[in-house]
Amino acid sequence: MAGLSPLDPSSYSRPEIAIVTNIELNLSVSFEKKIFTGFVDLHVQKVQEGADEVILDSKDLNITKILETELNTEVKYTIDEPFGEFGSKLTVELPNKNSKDYVFRIEYETSANASGLQWLSPDQTSGKKHPYLFSQFQAVHARSFLPCQDTPGVKNKYAATISAPPQLTVLMSAIRDRTRELHDGKLFHFVQDVPIPSYLIAIAIGALESRKIGPRSHVWAEEEIIEQSAFEFANTEHQLQTAESICGPYVWGIYDLLVLPPSFPFGGMENPCLTFVTPTLLAGDRSLVNVVAHEIAHSWTGNLITNRNFEHFWLNEGFTVFIERKILGRLLSPQDQDFQAMEGLAELKDAVKRLGADSPLTRLVVDLKGLHPDDAFSTVPYEKGQTFLRYLEEAVGGPSVFEPFLRKYFDTYKYESIDTVDFKTFFIKEFCPCGKDNKVKQIDWDLWLYGTGLPPYIPDYDKTVGEISIHLFETLSSWNETAEPTPVIADDVKYMSASQIIYFLQLVLDAPTVWSILKLTEIQRIFELEKNKNSEIKLRWLRICMKSQWEEKIADVLFWLNEVGRMKYVRPLYRDLYAWESARYKAIENFKANKKYMMHVSAYTVEKDLHLNE
Numbered sequence: 142m143a144g145l146s147p148l149d150p151s152s153y154s155r156p157e158i159a160i161v162t163n164i165e166l167n168l169s170v171s172f173e174k175k176i177f178t179g180f181v182d183l184h185v186q187k188v189q190e191g192a193d194e195v196i197l198d199s200k201d202l203n204i205t206k207i208l209e210t211e212l213n214t215e216v217k218y219t220i221d222e223p224f225g226e227f228g229s230k231l232t233v234e235l236p237n238k239n240s241k242d243y244v245f246r247i248e249y250e251t252s253a254n255a256s257g258l259q260w261l262s263p264d265q266t267s268g269k270k271h272p273y274l275f276s277q278f279q280a281v282h283a284r285s286f287l288p289c290q291d292t293p294g295v296k297n298k299y300a301a302t303i304s305a306p307p308q309l310t311v312l313m314s315a316i317r318d319r320t321r322e323l324h325d326g327k328l329f330h331f332v333q334d335v336p337i338p339s340y341l342i343a344i345a346i347g348a349l350e351s352r353k354i355g356p357r358s359h360v361w362a363e364e365e366i367i368e369q370s371a372f373e374f375a376n377t378e379h380q381l382q383t384a385e386s387i388c389g390p391y392v393w394g395i396y397d398l399l400v401l402p403p404s405f406p407f408g409g410m411e412n413p414c415l416t417f418v419t420p421t422l423l424a425g426d427r428s429l430v431n432v433v434a435h436e437i438a439h440s441w442t443g444n445l446i447t448n449r450n451f452e453h454f455w456l457n458e459g460f461t462v463f464i465e466r467k468i469l470g471r472l473l474s475p476q477d478q479d480f481q482a483m484e485g486l487a488e489l490k491d492a493v494k495r496l497g498a499d500s501p502l503t504r505l506v507v508d509l510k511g512l513h514p515d516d517a518f519s520t521v522p523y524e525k526g527q528t529f530l531r532y533l534e535e536a537v538g539g540p541s542v543f544e545p546f547l548r549k550y551f552d553t554y555k556y557e558s559i560d561t562v563d564f565k566t567f568f569i570k571e572f573c574p575c576g577k578d579n580k581v582k583q584i585d586w587d588l589w590l591y592g593t594g595l596p597p598y599i600p601d602y603d604k605t606v607g608e609i610s611i612h613l614f615e616t617l618s619s620w621n622e623t624a625e626p627t628p629v630i631a632d633d634v635k636y637m638s639a640s641q642i643i644y645f646l647q648l649v650l651d652a653p654t655v656w657s658i659l660k661l662t663e664i665q666r667i668f669e670l671e672k673n674k675n676s677e678i679k680l681r682w683l684r685i686c687m688k689s690q691w692e693e694k695i696a697d698v699l700f701w702l703n704e705v706g707r708m709k710y711v712r713p714l715y716r717d718l719y720a721w722e723s724a725r726y727k728a729i730e731n732f733k734a735n736k737k738y739m740m741h742v743s744a745y746t747v748e749k750d751l752h753l754n755e
């Protein structure tokens with residue numbers, strides 16, 4: 142497929158011929174031009190005897206010169222025509238040299254429309270005084286920031302020197318080493334000594350403040366939300382210690398959080414040493430910190446052991462959700478752990494319904510040949526993946542057997558990139574399915590890994606925590622609102638947690654019947670939804686309103702769509718508006734007007750949701 146690798150359908154790079162072993166970036170930022178300029182030193186090792194080129198990924202990069210620094214000679218290179226959203230193949234000639242090792246200095250600049258970078262003007266920030274820049278490189282956007290082997294099958298240490306205007310702070314997914322004042326700016330130096338895949342390189346530059354929230358953690362944000370952020374994430378160290386008690390030592394030194402502007406496209410991104418989070422987590426009551434537990438879990442699953450390519454994304458995400466819920470189970474209760482899984486299952490059912498039960502994208506291991514990872518993304522690898530692991534855990538005898546296995550798995554494959562067959566082989570070796578009735582022997586690996594639709598087995602989750610939501614849903618479902626007085630008062634629901642309200646709303650959203658606006662008005666009143674700051678509640682509430690075609694609420698939806706860029710919220714709401722014929726035009730006009738403020742990945746996917754590219 143247009144020169145893409147047989148080992149990774151999302152990358153041109155061929156590490157089996159010559160591999161990048163270390164990255165040293167030296168860049169300066171221009172907010173005026175929305176570009177980075179400078180060079181990167183790529184250390185390259187010949188793998189195949191007789192190899193005469195190293196193949197890299199690049200996207201919209203303006204490369205001006207490539208030098209081999211030890212020979213101090215300019216080398217020849219070619220940049221192929223871009224193919225779809227994958228960028229261009231960059232082939233660099235290996236000069237004739239006796240040793241296997243090379244250092245290439247690539248002089249280049251990024252482009253103003255780099256798909257992995259989001260540039261904000263001062264008026265798009267909270268402080269309104271300074272510009273802001275942040276990155277989101279997963280799955281394959283690192284190539285729009287630097288030429289590299291942009292496949293998770295290759296892991297590198299990296300160092301970076303970044304120069305920026307004096308009022309701004311640069312942060313990266315690495316240890317902050319030192320800062321130097323220049324006459325016209327500041328120089329920031331970073332070191333990441335644990336090998337990571339390119340998608341975990343990350344950068345943010347803005348007028349940032351920090352607060353210490355634990356012995357190895359700071360939270361970073363613009364001044365306007367720093368106190369709120371410090372409050373929301375105050376329990377981070379507790380979560381980290383709980384994760385360590387499950388997974389083993391945390392190897393990354395620091396665990397900082399950066400609260401980004403609202404256009405950040407995901408809930409969180411597990412950038413090492415510096416998790417990126419959306420400000421939609423700032424609920425004011427710490428009710429959405431499960432996302433932080435998720436990102437902390439990635440410190441082992443995804444960041445230490447990494448999917449070899451994105452066809453095995455469930456190895457990153459299914460394991461991470463599974464560990465996230467174990468952390469919450471330890472911090473809250475086993476019943477809460479199961480409740481979270483029930484909520485996740487409801488989201489999985491929604492996704493399977495939307496994609497179609499026979500869609501290849503509902504498989505745990507997907508085929509990405511010719512398909513961009515951003516187009517394959519859904520909750521399936523997360524929730525079907527965690528369900529599979531829960532099933533495996535039950536099959537081998539429960540957590541007391543499975544957790545020591547997990548620690549051995551982490552220890553065996555740490556710092557490596559693996560695929561599903563590696564995991565299966567390791568599992569089978571550990572739990573030798575010898576006996577006839579052995580549950581391990583009965584595991585239908587092919588059905589789980591390559592079957593479409595919902596998981597073949599759904600665990601019998603403890604329903605204690607969800608009972609109140611189910612009861613409320615049933616009461617309101619059977620209420621004849623035109624003839625009977627309301628069966629629920631605010632007192633009945635005042636002790637419901639945010640998660641219980643979310644689950645109740647999810648049940649309403651998934652109900653086969655459409656609830657009347659009268660009934661919805663009642664829900665709005667008893668939960669005081671107009672005042673609620675929890676974004677998961679808001680998402681479900683607004684989706685319910687769209688399902689019931691509550692005309693007046695369209696304005697609220699559009700307002701929120703223009704405020705946040707988190708795809709988990711923006712995509713379903715745009716799809717809902719599109720599905721409602723009389724709201725469709727408004728949705729399309731709104732999107733066209735606001736597209737320029739969205740990050741590439743959000744605009745790219747919503748454009749498809751609105752069928753604008755057909």
Ligand SMILES: CC/C=C\C/C=C\C[C@@H](O)/C=C/C=C/C=C\[C@@H](O)CCCC(=O)O
Nearest residue numbers: 279280407408409451454514515517518709
């Ligand atoms: C089977 C899917 C195959 C490949 C998809 C891989 C990457 C897709 C790309 O779009 C990037 C995803 C990045 C995700 C980052 C964070 C998520 O865990 C957030 C989840 C949603 C949210 O809470 O907002």
Ligand SMILES: [Zn+2]
Nearest residue numbers: 435439458461
């Ligand atoms: Zn994740």
